[in-house]
Amino acid sequence: MRFVSKAYYNYHRIRKAIVLYLTIAGPGIIVMIADNDAGGITTYAATGVKYGYHLIWLMIVLIPVCYYVQEMTVRLGAVTKRGHAEAIFESFGPFWGWFSLLDLAILNWLTMVTEFIGVTASLQIFGVPPIAGVVAVWLLMGVMVLSGRYWTWEKVALFFCIFNLIYIPAAFLVHPDVSAIFRTGLIPHFPGGFNGQMFFFLMANIGTTIAPWMIFFQQSSVVDKGLDEKDIAWGQADTLIGSLFTSIVAIFIILVTGTVLADQDIEDAAKAAKALMPANPTVGTFMAIGLADAGFLGAICISLSSSWAFGEVFGWAHSLNYKIKQAPWFYASYITGLVSAGLVVLIPNAPLVLITLFVQVVAVTLLPAALVFLILLLNDKETMGEHRNTPLLNWINGGIVAVIIVISTLYGISTLFPSFFG
């Protein structure tokens, strides 16, 4: 009898925890899955084509990297109840504030262009012309924000997040060589040695996994959702689960392209999906759907992170809980970013794949600037109190910054002196 009552008590305790988690869940999962945006899918697909399974270990290493960076935004947002842009202005003054905001605006806009590139390229596989793809994204995103509620937007975004997992069944369908995965994919090494191309792919993969927009987005999202200090642990769990999903999806994309398209002349996810169609139309279709979904998810999150940031700084009403009439500038900046980024994709003969890969590299190059401010904010005892960074967290995050600067420097050297690394 005691066993039954104990089992019943544990069942209710676990059920309550799951319900509570599902209530809090959102910002962490959305930002991480949206992180597998069109640029990310393209980068992972290209990584698999170029290096097969050899860089799978990097995706595993990026799980804690992603988590430790993003969980800082949960604590900062829950404690300060302010977005990241406002926090920088208030704590460091207008000089650094404008620098950060300008960085974010330019990088976000470039990234949104890559999202539209992904959506249009994937829909073209199904015969949908680019203009129709662009207009479809505009309409969908317009409808999502018309509800005037953050919760509605979040639930719709979470629904689209599910499609990001489509690469998992795709990987099973191509029957990857499991022994080769364990033999070549899990031990850290750099196939082909250190050269400019390796640095480029390292930076692109890191830049697509942690990007400045994610810092601004998750913090603002935590604030817009109304999370409190007591919700921090759940927010961190949400972030950890999101980090796991991000890397799992990345690994499965690498498995698909690394298995079927290794060493072929394919440089992006849309071409990969097209190349897969003749031999395996199901996998090709999954790749195309996943890419379109990734582009859409990325676009809705990135445009929001910009609008939130500008709204915080300029003092506009800046919440999805407001209707358009109540927050006109917030929605105007949101729509302007979307429309202008979509129009770029329609320019004839634009080097879209090159733009996509380079934007990831630009993102990681500018990341140290965003991370340094984040770490400094998390060390402010007066604001953060018991939730400030521990010395261990400072070492971990400082180490991440140092590694990114080193890799960026090495890439810079390889650009200036191409033969330096062979």
Place this chain on the structure above:
Amino acid sequence: MRIARAIRSAIAKNVQTIHDINQRYANPRIKMSMSVRIALLMLRIYLLVLMILLAYKFYTILTQ
């Protein structure tokens, strides 16, 4: 003429808004020491240099 006036007015309004923002945040809460400020500035300049290199690389790939 009216359009030019409207544009001038919008620009002036935005300049004033930026000025107000700069005033609002003129006294940063976290007091950074000179060495931290210099280090941050050096980091910024360094990252800008890397960005210029990236742009150069992008250009060379595009034109080859």
